[in-house]
Amino acid sequence: MSRTNSTMMDLSVCSIVFAFCTAACFGQLVFTDITLQAGTGGPTKTDELGGHGVMFADADKDGLPDLYITMIFDKPMPELFFRNLGNNTFADEGVSRRIADFDGGSHGACWADLDNDGDYDLVNGTTWDNPEYPNNNNIFRNDGDGTFTEVTPRCMRRRREETRGVICFDADRDGDLDIFCVAGWKGSGDPKEEHNEIYENKGNFNFVALNSGPLHDCPAGQGATDTDYDGDGDVDVIACNREGDLNILANDGALDNFTRIDPASIGIRHRAYGGVTTGDIDNDGDLDMILVDAAESGHLYSNSGNGKFTFIRSFSKVDGYMAGLADLDNDTDLDLVFAGDKRIHLNDGSGNFSPGPAVPVSGINDPRAIAFADIDNDGDLDFAVGVKRSRNWLVRNDYTANNKWLKAKLISPGGQAGAFGAKVRIYPAGTGGKGPLLGFREARSNYGYLGQDDPVLHFGLGRYRSVDVVVVFLDGSVVTTTAVEANQVITVKGSSARHK
DSSP: OOHHHHHHHHHHHHHHHHHHHHHHHHHTSOEEEOHHHHTOOOOOSGGGOOEEEEEEEOTTSSSSOEEEEEEOSSSOBOOEEEEEEETTEEEEOTTTTTOOOOBSOEEEEEEEOTTSSSSOEEEEEEOSOOSSSOOOOEEEEEOSSSOEEEOOOHHHHTOOOOEEEEEEEOTTOSSSOEEEEEEOSSSTTSOTTOOOEEEEEEETTEEEEEOOSHHHHSOOOSOEEEEOTTOSSSOEEEEOOTTSOOEEEEEEEETTEEEEEOGGGGTOOSOOSSOEEEEOSSSSSSOEEEEEOTTSOEEEEEEOSSSOEEEEEEEOSOOSSOEEEEOTTOSSSOEEEETTOSEEEEEOSSSOEEEEEEOOOTTOOSEEEEEEEOTTSSSSOEEEEEESSSOOEEEEEOOOSOOEEEEEEEEOTTOOBTOTTOEEEEEETTSTTOSOOOEEEEOOSOBTTTEEOOSSEEEEEETOSEEEEEEEOTTSOEEEEEEEESSSEEEEETTEEEEO
16 A cells, blocks of 8 residues: 555544534533524514623522613614523513613613522613613612612713623722713714713712723723723723724723723734633733724734743634623633634633534524523533524533532622632642632623623532632632532632532
């Protein structure tokens, strides 16, 4: 046999083996479109479409993540709130829960415990003005049982901006969540008189509007992310700019004390059209970044560990306005999903991605945002996609292999559900936080383009049956819980930990 024929045979055998291994692996990770059976598709008539943002949180404290979808098209319409009933079914209860928020249309919204009482309130951003429905943003207080009362402060009612992204974060580390709202969609191309909305939380739903400073003045457009990109212990803001350079705003200790950073100075050379997503893709303890631009490309950057970044690769012809990062196969690393894409990208553990299983999105039209939650409490992450020109999408993860998992429900020292700004690291049991890092997550509100994952943080553990969990809260306090058994939800509060 000639060397050429031998080589061709070897390649054929390798191709068959690779195909077999790939099929076997993918067979353990299958996705199912359950939108219609779950009841979360939303309006399906042509003149009633308009899904954009998707936000998960357990609004009624029954242990199941509920789903909020913001809606906007070309006429006033309500938002959609779907209460999770279990068994992969949801009930449309926006009206009865008093958060349907019929208005000119909305892009951004955010679940956030604004009064530190242990449940999730709702901030809803209104985009378009209407004679009957002025486009001021709204705050809805959770009354403790998953019903809501509007408590919008006067300073917020006075503002009339075309709000896009909404985030809630503790800018000054005083224990409560402040609010940042992106005004406009073009960024640098928006009118100069247009400014972002900044509200400082004074407690008990009292807010003060700030009318100056880098957050107020930066040319933001579309989505925003609250994240400690430079790892210095406070929460920074990254806001997109459709027609200009990315807004990277480093926190210097207060809402009016941020510094706008030149993206090139930290290694970022691409723009972000809709969304910026951060996450630790290589388990080295810092936050990497992926941007989605106007050319339908995603750009992946690795964090060098000092708040600077190195470009890794681009993904061409992606769908949607943002990327999502989640450990979909529970193997300890974050996988990658672009909103509405037909296939996920699997992480090999070092931040290298390759094409993974297909996602059933046939017929999806103009996907926008993506968010993740374990909707059926089976230990793997499912996801929802907000879609403008077709029904919205809910995808169930039907993972069947034996990798372990853990979920961490955080409560700040002050009682805040979700403890936004906290950081959680997972290590093998018995290593005292000095072993190999199995996962790093940052508690936060919105990210990318109008997406909010369930604030209960999910970790894949691979084959590890027990782990040590280290939580660093935003006030600097540290809680370490050792020998935590896999396949459960733990609750970690302030300076003490307990299991549920």
